[in-house]
Amino acid sequence: MLTQLRDQFRKTEVYKSIFRHSYQDTQRNRALQIVDNVFLHLHPVRVPRHATNLGYTWGMGGITFLLFIVLTITGVILMFYYRPTAQYAYEDMKYLMNDVPFGPLIRNMHRWAAHAMVLTVMLHMFRVFLTGSYKPPRQFNWVIGVILLVLTLLLSFSGYLLPWDQLAIWAVTVGTNMARATPLLGHEGPFGPELGLRPDNDVRFVLLGGTEVGPPTLLRFYVGHCIFLPLIATIFMIVHFWRVRKDGGISGPPPGKNNF
Amino acid sequence: MQQFLEIISKPDNIPIVLLLVSVIFFTWLAWAKAKKNDSQQIPEEAKMDDKVQVWPYLVRMEFLMSIVVMAVLVVWSVFLDAPLEEPANRALTPNPSKAPWYFLGLQELLVYFDPWIAGVVLPTLIIIGLMAIPYVDINEKGNGYYTFKERKFAILTFCFGFLILWVALIVLGTFMRGPGWNFFWPWEKWDPHYVAVLTNVDLSEMIGIPTRLPDNSLNPVAFLFGGVLVFGFYSLIPIYWMMKRKTEIMKKLGPLRYNIVAFLFLTMVGLVIKILLRLGPPILGLNPVKYVWVTPWFNI
């Protein structure tokens, strides 16, 4: 009875319009499973066996991407409860941690996934270096990777300020103080004073929207953290994945290696 | 020791503990794989280059890893709360003030360099240097499998930079730098009143050339001494090395790539030298070196 119903259902136009092939375990269906799916279509249909071996890739690129997705989802949820002004930011964090159902879980997941992503992106780079996977034809994808690394650090750093507590503002103060010393562009950097730079017109001022970490900084970092940086990072990730495919899939020993 | 355990178990420092453990594990893993590959004619990866279907072989792996990662993340988030300290207060500076953990290696460099080098020039060079790697490493071997034998220089240089200058300095900056950014061993208690009494001298002063003249203007001899030293370091060593070792690889590199490699490599070596100039002399009972080259606009 149930099987009959199921088979009937599978013959309807609705079902067929969603699932374009049967699930029988055939070579053809396995290929279609990948090609007919937007998300899995990132993949080729077949890969060399070592690409499925955790010992080779350490899975770090994939985990970094997964964490980025987790961060996007939890980040959007956090945005419902957070107002980026010096008046409300800290109160909103307290509210989130004490009164919002599952608030702490969402915030913790966002925080720890962010830390973990910085860690996994470094390990991913380490792996790519050690397998020499930046060598031709993948040179440019490595460069894109370095940009992604910088974007990951910037995302994490800009997010660090948002709780607006002591930890946040002093860590960001220490970090952004460096900008003062930028050669040519900072008021304490080499040739800065000679070029007429003052605390209120150098790069640090532009970065912070003031001479110290204050409410305008919070807004700047918020917009950068929630809109600008994720957008740029997404674009570079798309190019990164595209290039992995276009550069011939995952790296591996040259064909000649087999018959030395 | 008590204090050390406290710092190590601070929720925000867990990533550093993870970093240390995972870096050691993966270095060991890669080393074991490289050693195995180097001892045989064909790398292991080449024996696995037959094709398999992505569905199910790769997708199931990704699915499994996703579940594991999510499980770890949820457990981590249930049991450890993200820190939320007192509200921001500009009038209350914590001591020590530390940047987020991934920048602590750079913050540690502030001990040895002025901010414009530690905070701006070196990070920029790290980024540019990383991007340059594929274009200056013209060794075709070792592409797509673990090996050490076939690319010793590249691997040693990168590992030194990553493991020592990045990871180890982060660990040092987090766990052993206390109030006033003073150094404390893990078993020592952070003493906020501790004052390190060290008089810094410039390198020229070490050999008897004062940096400042009696009227407090810059001594031209000291200025020249430092300048010659810095420029000599960056120009003479590459030239000497090129004359001494006229190998195939150097010819293939060409002057542009050779000079880029030399510059980046010497910057890394120079960084270590500067660190040693600061830490070494006190061990011998001498004053630590502050600057190698003092100019009216900047000091190195």
Ligand code: HEM
């Ligand atoms: C947001 C950061 C990043 C994400 C999400 C990401 C993701 C990925 C993924 C999923 C792969 C497929 C193979 C694998 O998992 O190892 C990959 C490959 C690659 N990545 Fe990344 N990556 C990131 C950052 C980087 C960085 C920092 C570098 C280097 C500086 C880099 C360089 C490469 C290269 C050269 C490949 C090709 C490797 C090969 O074919 O073996 N990526 N990336």
